[in-house]
Amino acid sequence: MSETIREVVKKRYAKAITGRKGCCGGGSLGSSCCDTGLSKATKMITGNLYSESEVEGLPEDLIATSFGCGNPTALAQLYPGETVLDLGSGAGLDVLLSAKRVGPYGKAYGLDMTDEMLEEAKQNQRKSGLSNVEFLKGHIEDIPLPDNSVDVIISNCVINLSGDKDKVLNECFRVLKPGGRVAVSDIVLKKALPPKLQQDMTAWAGCIAGALSDTEYQGKLTTAGFENIEVQVTQVYDFTESDSEMFAQLSKEELVQLEGAIVSSFIRARKPKVNVV
Known part of the structure; x- marks a missing residue:
């Protein structure tokens, strides 16, 4: 992964989580009471993804520290006793939700590269009282887990942030058990972005340019070895009237080009089972 991209993403999300810590709290689901430095376009993507019932029993401000583009734990099939890995686990919301679903005989790992996110996640785990959770520091291009050790990989708007997605998907294939599943929410493009936006680091950190x-x-999932691949659109975004700084450089014609281009999707795939001879 390009160190420039990685450092931009790391700094941006470290700033975002420290900006939201210690906020006034009590806001609506998916809304923040603080200026985090994330763009308005990113806030449009990350808002209103979880219901009150889903986060019941978890720290009340945890939802405000989620920067995802979907709700993979609501869409993924998780079963008691399974081992789940969340790539780019942030403040830990999807990890804690997964831990509740796989139960005390299951395990939920969270992987993140940002110290500030990991510290927040560990605090949220302590508040939740869940013991079947472990947060790991590392990069999603080099997952610090053994081969064939995970039943399900989830991720929430993180794989698009990597500069080496082939390596990420190869690592996913490596750590999944035979028959294991990928079930991730991510930003997907239905048509090409304007070149200026593709090269913009703010747009990359904002889950769009990458x-x-x-x-x-x-195609990349197939190349990595996965089968039963499905990409399901869950939300279409309209940025044509956006006043975000991310789009200030674009002409009216380029803004029109964005119409219908950027969507949230739920991506499913499966690692083949080993043939028994």
């Missing part, structure tokens, strides 16, 4: 097209995503 996104793959749906056919590219499927």
Whole structure:
């Protein structure tokens, strides 16, 4: 992964989590009471993804520290006793939700590269009282877990942030058990972005510039060895009237080009089972 991209992403999300810690709290689901430095476009993507019932029993401000583009734990099939890995686990919301679903005989790992996120996640785990959780520091291009050790990999708007998505998906294939599943929410492109936006680091950290097209995503999963691949659109975004700084550089014609281009999707795939001879 390009160190420039990685450092931009790391700094941006470290600033975001420290900006939201210690906020006034009590806001609506998916809304923040603080200026985190994330763009308005990113806030449009990350808002209103979880219901009150889903986060019941978890720290009340945890939802405000989620920067995802979907709700993979609501869409993924998780079973008691399974081992789940969340790539780019942030403040730990999806990890804690997964831990509740796989139960005390299951395990939920969270992997993140940002110290500030990991510290927040560990605090949230302590508040939740869940013991079947472990947060790991590392990069999603080099997952610090053994081969064939995970039943399900989830992720929430993180794979698009990587500069080496082939390596990420190869690592996913490596750590999954035979028959294991990928079930991730991510930003996907339905048509090409204006070149200026593709090269913009703010747009990359904002989950847009690094996104793959749906056919590219499927192709990379196939190359990594996965089968039963499905890309399901869950939300279409309209940025044509956006006043975000991310789009200030674009002309009216380029803004029109964005119409229908950026969507949230739920991506499923499976690692083949080993043939029994």
